[in-house]
Amino acid sequence: MAKKAKTSKKRKTSAKQRQRRWWSWRFIGKLALVGLVLSAAGLVYLDAYVRDRFDSHVWQLPARVYARPVELYPGRVLSRNDMLKLLELMRYRRAAGAPTPGSYTTDGNTLVIHTRGFRDSDGGEPSERLRVSLSGGRVSGLSGGDGDSVARLEPLQIGSIHPGHTEDRVFVPLDRVPPLLVQMLIATEDRDFYDHHGISPRGLARAMVANVKAGGLVQGGSTLTQQLVKNFWLTQDRTLARKLVEMPMAVLLELHYSKEQILEAYLNEVYLGQDGNRAIHGMGLGAQFYFGRPLEELEPHQLATLVALLKGPSYYDPRRNPERAKSRRDTVLRVARDEGALDDQAFQRYKERDLEVVPRGVSPLYAFPAFIDLVRRQLARDYPPEVLGEDGMRIHSTLDVLAQLASESALRDHLNRIDGSGDRLNGSVVVVAPSQGDVLALVSSRKPRDHGYNRALDAVRPIGSLVKPAVMLTALEQPKRYSLATPVPDEPISVSLPNGTTWTPQNFSGESHGPIPMLDALVHSRNQATVQLGMDLGPGKVVKTLDQLGVKRKVPAYPSILLGSINMTPFEVAMWYQPLATGGFATPLRSITDVLDKNGEPLARYPVETREVLDSGPAFLIQWAMQQVINDGTGRGARKVLPADLRVAGKTGTSDEYRDAWFAGFSGNHLAVVWVGRDNNQSARVTGATGALPVWSQLMASLPQTSLPEAPPPGVEMVWMDPAGDKTSGEGCAGARLYPMLEASIPEKSDGCGTVHKAGKGVVDWFKGLFN
Amino acid sequence: MPQGPVRLIFLAALLVSGCSVMPPAEEAQTPVTADTELAGSPALSLLERADQARDQGRMAAAGRYLERALTMAPNSSWLYRELALLRLEEGDPAGAEGLARRALRLAPDNDAYRADLWELVAAARAEQGDPDGADAARKRAESLRRDRA
Numbered sequence: 001m002a003k004k005a006k007t008s009k010k011r012k013t014s015a016k017q018r019q020r021r022w023w024s025w026r027f028i029g030k031l032a033l034v035g036l037v038l039s040a041a042g043l044v045y046l047d048a049y050v051r052d053r054f055d056s057h058v059w060q061l062p063a064r065v066y067a068r069p070v071e072l073y074p075g076r077v078l079s080r081n082d083m084l085k086l087l088e089l090m091r092y093r094r095a096a097g098a099p100t101p102g103s104y105t106t107d108g109n110t111l112v113i114h115t116r117g118f119r120d121s122d123g124g125e126p127s128e129r130l131r132v133s134l135s136g137g138r139v140s141g142l143s144g145g146d147g148d149s150v151a152r153l154e155p156l157q158i159g160s161i162h163p164g165h166t167e168d169r170v171f172v173p174l175d176r177v178p179p180l181l182v183q184m185l186i187a188t189e190d191r192d193f194y195d196h197h198g199i200s201p202r203g204l205a206r207a208m209v210a211n212v213k214a215g216g217l218v219q220g221g222s223t224l225t226q227q228l229v230k231n232f233w234l235t236q237d238r239t240l241a242r243k244l245v246e247m248p249m250a251v252l253l254e255l256h257y258s259k260e261q262i263l264e265a266y267l268n269e270v271y272l273g274q275d276g277n278r279a280i281h282g283m284g285l286g287a288q289f290y291f292g293r294p295l296e297e298l299e300p301h302q303l304a305t306l307v308a309l310l311k312g313p314s315y316y317d318p319r320r321n322p323e324r325a326k327s328r329r330d331t332v333l334r335v336a337r338d339e340g341a342l343d344d345q346a347f348q349r350y351k352e353r354d355l356e357v358v359p360r361g362v363s364p365l366y367a368f369p370a371f372i373d374l375v376r377r378q379l380a381r382d383y384p385p386e387v388l389g390e391d392g393m394r395i396h397s398t399l400d401v402l403a404q405l406a407s408e409s410a411l412r413d414h415l416n417r418i419d420g421s422g423d424r425l426n427g428s429v430v431v432v433a434p435s436q437g438d439v440l441a442l443v444s445s446r447k448p449r450d451h452g453y454n455r456a457l458d459a460v461r462p463i464g465s466l467v468k469p470a471v472m473l474t475a476l477e478q479p480k481r482y483s484l485a486t487p488v489p490d491e492p493i494s495v496s497l498p499n500g501t502t503w504t505p506q507n508f509s510g511e512s513h514g515p516i517p518m519l520d521a522l523v524h525s526r527n528q529a530t531v532q533l534g535m536d537l538g539p540g541k542v543v544k545t546l547d548q549l550g551v552k553r554k555v556p557a558y559p560s561i562l563l564g565s566i567n568m569t570p571f572e573v574a575m576w577y578q579p580l581a582t583g584g585f586a587t588p589l590r591s592i593t594d595v596l597d598k599n600g601e602p603l604a605r606y607p608v609e610t611r612e613v614l615d616s617g618p619a620f621l622i623q624w625a626m627q628q629v630i631n632d633g634t635g636r637g638a639r640k641v642l643p644a645d646l647r648v649a650g651k652t653g654t655s656d657e658y659r660d661a662w663f664a665g666f667s668g669n670h671l672a673v674v675w676v677g678r679d680n681n682q683s684a685r686v687t688g689a690t691g692a693l694p695v696w697s698q699l700m701a702s703l704p705q706t707s708l709p710e711a712p713p714p715g716v717e718m719v720w721m722d723p724a725g726d727k728t729s730g731e732g733c734a735g736a737r738l739y740p741m742l743e744a745s746i747p748e749k750s751d752g753c754g755t756v757h758k759a760g761k762g763v764v765d766w767f768k769g770l771f772n
Numbered sequence: 773m774p775q776g777p778v779r780l781i782f783l784a785a786l787l788v789s790g791c792s793v794m795p796p797a798e799e800a801q802t803p804v805t806a807d808t809e810l811a812g813s814p815a816l817s818l819l820e821r822a823d824q825a826r827d828q829g830r831m832a833a834a835g836r837y838l839e840r841a842l843t844m845a846p847n848s849s850w851l852y853r854e855l856a857l858l859r860l861e862e863g864d865p866a867g868a869e870g871l872a873r874r875a876l877r878l879a880p881d882n883d884a885y886r887a888d889l890w891e892l893v894a895a896a897r898a899e900q901g902d903p904d905g906a907d908a909a910r911k912r913a914e915s916l917r918r919d920r921a
Contacts, residue, residue, distance in 0.1 A: 073814035122836040149814045321805055435846045436839065594836060602832040608839055610870040616877060669846060
């Protein structure tokens with residue numbers, strides 16, 4: 001019994017055991033099945049996910065902004081120094097024989113420049129070797145590949161526009177990636193890349209051995225494919241779930257795509273550093289960000305630095321941690337040699353080289369934030385943010401790098417002179433090529449690299465006497481009543497204002513000058529005479545003139561506007577001075593000329609537009625009068641700086657209590673507006689002539705200038721007028737002065753002195769006009 | 773036609789004013805061409821390329837070439853004329869008119885050339901739906917031609 005019982009017990013136990021085993025097997029089986037189904041479903045899902053995202057992946061390619069390409073042609077004003085400055089900015093390297101694109105060599109006054117080539121709306125330029133001779137401050141000779149008389153250097157990239165998001169990259173197709181970079185990459189990051197199927201047990205094992213040896217985590221062992229998956233689809237946090245999907249995704253990726261496709265995606269996706277809130281992605285942008293050059297132009301030690309960064313872009317940041325970066329770079333070079341990608345001689349040579357990264361501050365990519373801001377605003381009118389952020393458009397802008405640098409130093413030099421402490425005054429400069437309305441330069445601060453308040457576009461300040469040409473012009477459009485010789489009383493004047501108060505404007509000097517020719521009211525900027533004239537004309541008429549010249553802002557017809565209590569930005573002033581500079585043709589100011597797609601095909605043009613807003617006669621007269629401002633008036637300080645034979649015109653402006661100092665003026669080919677003042681609107685204690693004019697003069701003197709036209713247009717004559725301004729006179733007669741006069745203004749009476757002016761011709765022309 | 777009366781008036785005017793300046797002799801005017809306007813300027817080669825581009829229907833390229841030429845020769849009436857023609861072809865008559873007016877302002881003293889530019893203004897105005905303006909411009913052209921006849 002006992003035995004029975006025993007056996008029965010035994011049976012019982014084994015049955016129990018059996019029961020338990022059977023139960024657990026079933027459980028495991030079920031679990032496996034569920035797991036299998038789930039992972040199959042997961043795989044199917046992952047597979048679809050991977051393919052979908054890879055196929056439809058949109059590279060975020062921000063729009064890139066380029067400066068105006070440098071045109072080279074015989075006769076162009078360009079000093080050897082400026083040429084070299086440009087080449088340096090564009091990171092051309094000096095190399096005997098200029099062997100590769102992006103290099104040059106000098107031979108006395110002749111430079112051989114191997115250009116990089118670029119696309120433009122007109123097709124652009126191929127990369128070619130140019131011989132450029134420079135003498136006497138000009139291009140004296142040019143010969144290039146196609147024997148043409150005109151050549152261009154590729155435009156300097158001055159910024160990129162990535163609204164909303166923060167990824168930036170320059171896409172480089174695999175066939176343009178230097179093979180050495182690929183070899184280095186594979187040698188250091190994934191030796192089995194061409195043999196594995198997404199994951200590499202061998203690599204993993206190697207990494208583990210290395211980690212054990214080092215007593216810590218020194219190698220990750222993930223393949224390039226896994227790294228791509230990580231960069232491409234997964235967040236950067238190291239969770240187990242992420243690790244779990246990373247491997248199957250890598251395998252799936254390898255299943256569907258070639259090694260080349262994966263490599264290209266990797267090279268363009270990989271994260272290489274941070275620039276403020278801008279993430280640097282891809283080798284193309286990495287090359288620019290760290291070396292200021294296209295990827296194709298990097299030398300082996302520079303390529304190695306980029307590969308070194310993959311281990312940890314901030315840990316191995318060559319700018320912040322140069323020693324660490326260099327040691328890692330040398331490791332990359334050594335591995336490249338060991339793997340046969342570099343011969344030993346080259347290895348020895350390149351490991352001696354410095355890192356050679358460009359300092360962050362000097363990159364032209366960040367150099368002109370104020371101008372980029374203008375481009376961004378003009379683009380935003382026509383393109384939605386996602387297009388600007390993704391489509392890789394190339395924006396050809398109007399920025400002239402030399403004009404920009406000259407403007408920056410003119411402002412900085414003068415402000416340093418009058419405000420050495422550097423914390424009181426600031427200013428801005430707008431430079432325009434008036435005939436096409438191209439904005440050549442925009443400076444919004446004496447520290448032009450600083451982002452932030454764009455004084456050129458946003459500082460809305462009273463323009464003071466800058467308004468006076470508009471008052472004169474209003475008068476000149478009534479030639480029967482007014483000419484530049486018409487006497488205007490410069491006397492104390494009281495104007496009753498609608499609010500019941502009385503306005504008694506004073507002259508700057510505190511003195512009144514009695515009746516003066518209208519010309520002198522402008523030349524010496526007489527307030528009382530201007531108000532007298534303006535009140536005779538009616539402020540409403542002056543507002544109309546401003547409107548005609550292109551002032552968009554609503555200007556109320558108050559008497560105080562006659563002395564410029566109108567608030568405008570420097571850019572707005574440039575807009576309405578532009579027609580004064582061109583003899584009466586209004587041209588919208590543009591900062592963009594062409595928009596190309598990422599392949600360099602033209603997408604849109606911003607063509608020159610022009611509209612006649614002033615007749616040639618009054619336009620010539622006001623220009624001539626503004627020339628006298630510089631020859632004899634408040635702007636004469638410029639004469640000390642500018643060539644004596646250069647005809648330029650302009651006007652000073654100073655607002656109440658010296659809060660704002662202005663100068664706006666132009667030559668035949670440059671219009672520049674300068675504002676100096678304080679951000680807090682306190683007194684700047686400088687006038688237009690002392691605060692702004694010296695900036696303008698230095699700037700204009702450093703740019704190639706052409707004169708304003710000297711010959712009067714049809715319908716305008718130079719006439720000697722008597723001092724009272726109501727009779728013609730002759731040269732050498734007492735008090736007689738020579739004025740350009742519209743025919744309708746020329747009085748019939750003569751004071752009978754000297755040779756009679758050429759009235760006869762005027763009459764003939766008048767008769768002739770009847771028949772024309 | 774008005775040649776006679778104009779001469780008479782010239783003489784009368786001379787007598788009245790006692791002016792010693794003779795009216796300009798009406799000699800044959802040299803025709804205005806791209807070559808006379810841009811002789812020796814590198815802008816000329818860009819103008820040629822602009823012409824080629826336009827023939828191939830590459831309007832953006834033509835515009836870019838012409839504007840580049842204009843930065844080299846900013847006072848060339850001819851280049852503004854070419855830009856005006858291009859703009860007209862591109863279907864922007866308002867733009868064309870402004871450019872043609874600019875060409876007129878810069879035009880050398882040549883009646884036939886100026887008459888051509890007034891015709892261009894007339895065409896641009898007609899396309900903007902301004903028949904009166906077009907008429908006025910055409911009359912300016914005609915009177916310039918008559919003067920030369």
